[in-house]
Amino acid sequence: MPELRELTYAEALRECMRQLMEEDERVFLIGEDIGVYGGAFGVTAGLIDLFGAERVIDTPISEAGIAGACIGAALTGMRPIGEIQFMDFVTLSMEQLVLQAAKVRFMFGGKASVPMVLRMPGGSGTGAAAQHSESLENWFVHVPGLKVVMPSTPYDAKGLLRASVLDNNPVIFVEHKLLYKTKGHVPEDRYIVPLSQTKVVREGKHLTVVATSIMVVRALQAAEELAKEGIELEVIDPRTLKPLDDAPIIESVKKTGRALVVHEAVEMGGFGGEIVARIAASEAFDYLEAPIRRLAGLDIPIPYNRELEYHAVPQVESIVREARKLVRGEY
């Protein structure tokens, strides 16, 4: 049997963009330092050599301008893929995304569409401190008209990006800096991972763990640890946060009777609250054997010091600890 081809998360994204640009001349890339520099995290490296500066467009440091350029191009027949260098900087694009991209279609009576994707790396763990480590995905989850996608594996990164570019709506595509170098099986095919399909990534019977982005990786590591103690976690990755496919989550909680939601963004007002509410309001409520818990970032800006930074967000140990308590009834 031939060995399965492996790519990193960053390579998978790049291959997806290359394939889309080869097959559809309406697709182009736009962002800061994405050309010769290859992007701050190297995701677009080499694409300018293949497609030229006309389709891999380096911009001035103008995040509102980047978002607006994507919207205007999308409204007039192009399929732009924008890059915001760090998710933190999307705060400078908010008006264009929230008040324009998300609303144009509805305001115009359903007569326009904005098929654009805005990629951005979120998350902490690189020592970049408070202004380069944000996890702001839930801001966008709160906006009707936007879709929010957060892949956790190289395979999903490629398939979800393709689905996002082919979608006719504005998609906020949240990558994670620490995932860029993670490796996994990625076929060369031009495959799609459909949006709004929640995935059970590990089956287990004792506790449902709903995790996003890098927390899926950490939850799987925690599941390995706990399996040694006979505790079986069922790990679920929503992959698309909005519109959310909650059925697999509810089904899982009916089976396990327990749920823990894990994300890096701060707990207060985070995506976890939505998951908890969906479970509590569903038929799974009758199956609950324990309170539904969240494990999320502390309600603080990300600190610079390595140890402080580490403790600001959930880690494998904290997931193990919290999961064990829930399963053992020690809450």
Place this chain on the structure above:
Amino acid sequence: MIQLSQDVIQRYHDLIETLGPEALKMMLQEMHTIRAFEERAEQLYMQGKVHGTMHLSIGQEATAVGAANAMQEGDYLLNHHRGHGHCMAWGADPNRMMAEFMGKETGYCRGRGGSMHIADVESNNLGANGIVAGGIPIAVGVGLSIKMRRTSQVCLVIFGDGAANEGAFHEALNMASIWTLPIVFLCENNQYAMSMPVEKAFNIEKISQRAAAYGLPGVTVDGNDVLAVYSAVSQAAARARRGEGATLVEAKTYRYKGHSKSDKQAYRSREEVRYWQENFDPIMRFTNLLLMVGVITETEAAQMRERAVAIIDEAVAFSEASPAPNVADIMDGVYA
């Protein structure tokens, strides 16, 4: 009656010849129709027949009509919250505009957008924008798209004086300049950003001076002179179509009505408004010009106003007879 000097007639001699009587008459008719639409809009509001807010551009008709007529079939329009005039001058159907204003299903946006968000995507009117400067970065994307698709289209984006002090304006003009995009940035300076007078909001004489900072040409014209606006926007559009890039055109005009329905206009005097109405009214000025050069007669001038009122009467009748949106369809149009 405003008297026009022979200089004015001389200045526009060639343009009047080029446009011809039919086009000139149509432009004057459009100005009348816009004014009649907005006067009726205000009346409908006072009668309690309209639920939302509105921003009237009465007094600014020359800018809308001059600019829209300078553009070609297939060009794009992005405009702002005080946008009834631009939309109508772009060729929108008054019936569907009025229906939108009255929140009806037959309106351009099926009653979902209202006065501030009228768009007609089929005619490349990409819509009015409720956010000051909100459309300016989008114009960059439209310009980029035109350039990448290699068509000869041009994007006209209209915004107010207030928008020129938003960060988005600076980002967008710079990007348009470095990429030589086919955009006409039209700053419709009506001299007040809500209550803030331009003299207090800018420390420069003309907003068009800002163009120099981005390496773009900038020009200021009399926004109450329809032919001056037509001429400046035509030149800017031609330059864009030749692939030479964007221009910032500033049209200085004056809004007669308050910012919106809640405005008590404490920031300016009635005398000031009257001064503009009596001396610089764009419809009166253009009427006089066309009378003096013999393009229209007094009778025709009067008929234009009557015709405008009739068009709007019909639009109101159409809208009142139109169905309201169905609540069952409330979720329509959020996603494609």
